[in-house]
Amino acid sequence: MQAEAQPPHLTDTNTQISRIALYVLLTLLAIAILFPFYWMVATSLKTNPEAFYYPPDFYPPEPTLEHYHEIMTRGDINVPRWGWNSLVIAVATTAVTLFVTSLAAYGFARLEFPFKNLIFIVVIFTLMIPSQIYMIPNYLLVRDLGWLDSYHAVIWPAAPNVFGLFLLRQFFSTFPRELEEAATVDGASRLRIYWQLMIPVNRNALIALGIFVFLHSWNDLFWPLIVLSRVENRTLPVGLAVLAGAYGAGDSFSEPALIMAASSMSSIPVLIVYVIFQRRITQSFMLTGMGGR
């Protein structure tokens, strides 16, 4: 297994030089990726006049938390409240989606009923159609149901996740039939096979789909922007996007330090969660990104 010890692209005589070049390039790239975060946090710790200094200070001369304090006390930039809304909606959407989608995936993978394949093809066909086409009729429906400005308006339309159905059905289909038959012989019902065999055995796929759904819901802008209009009902992406309009001035902002404090406050929890679960999260995107291939 020499291939393991000798990386394929660096087997030349000038291995050392290549290796150093690689480190330098990757480090430059890492700086380019990190700098916007640094600048966001650095600006948030300045006062608004300081943020406009020219030449700019690369670190806040007298770091201040005044904008964070302002956010906590002001009604129109209610980042904690928006964060709570985002969390409730993302958790509920993930739970409902996983339950409804996995139940149906089990049905399509393992149970027999008339028109099964036809129904499945119709459902899968809608994967080709971009979601924007649902938006206007769904908005009118949600309005008629009196759901505007409520969590329901965001959670339920996201629950039938066709891609998730496709993904989980693939996993459930590969479960060995003999094991399922053995469970049936032991008297297990379909519901028990679903709950005590399919779900635990495929928990990695379910977790991957769950992370994918959660992040989608957490970051979604278009649909919540349409159905959540009151300030206190907004999610984080909606709240921040509205700020961009309200505090925008040309290609900049009228109160950049305040805006950057709001951005920092909404992305630092994401950063922490990401660092803790990064392996799971990247695995989730590898799996879902390849369509479960």
Next chain:
Amino acid sequence: MIGRLKQSLLPEKKSASGSWRTWKWYVSNYAFILPFMILFAIFIFRPIIASLQMSFFRWEIFGPKPFIGFENYEELLTDDLWWVALRNTVYFAFLTSALLTTIPIFIAIALNVPFRGRNIFRTLFFFPYVLSASVVGLVMRWLLGQQFGIVNYLLGAVGVGPIPFIADSDLVIPSLSVITLWWAFGFPMLIYLAGLSNIPQDIYEAARIDGARGWQMIRYITVPLLRPIILFVAVTQLISHFQVFAQPYVITNGGPGQDSVTVIFYMFRAAWTYFRMGFATTMAVFLAIIIMAFTLLQFRFGASRLEY
């Protein structure tokens, strides 16, 4: 026992007393897909039909909603802003997809080399992708401003600029593309890494014995073997960037002028600023047709799985 097994898993269609029981069994099987199918019918199937229908009506939020045949479609085809939006969208989608299909290949190749600290780089490079478009938009807008942006200050220090990245007609779409590259390259990078890990090391070993060196290996082994994945990434990126909305909404508000108005941005305005729902659904239908064409491409390419 066997009978029970047969009944549960392979219901016989012609079993003597069993037709009623089989039927009941089928009906109870439907229960598993029922919650999903109800939600699917309400929130996915119904609105697709309703959108097609609404595009033939003058459907505004107040007042009568008369059937007008193809008038919305005719209006769309003669609407200058629609063509501007379509041009901007096509430009953005192709440029962004080109960047996001090619550049991550090289980053993935670099990160596939086993070296100390490689997981730290992988973790770092993927991070922007988990942020919301709103955060990315706000931060980038603050960084790229012509007068106060730090990027222009740094460019000024080396004698370049100032460059009005997001305030200039010609630069705004490329700028949004590069912002999107910064935000989203971690995702194709991961897909390429998954693909690279499937390429057997002995191929490189054999090539090395035949005298192949670094770039030659990438050019003649890695890229050809990644081809199906590269095509997959290209098509999925195109599909997703045709639906661009958040970047122009947060960063430029469609400006300068109309230079970053995209199809979905225009649809959003038509529907929720002017409440012209019928006209807006016509745009959605148009976009859906374009995207379905690309999806068919994906199915074509998706059929060829990775084999060595």
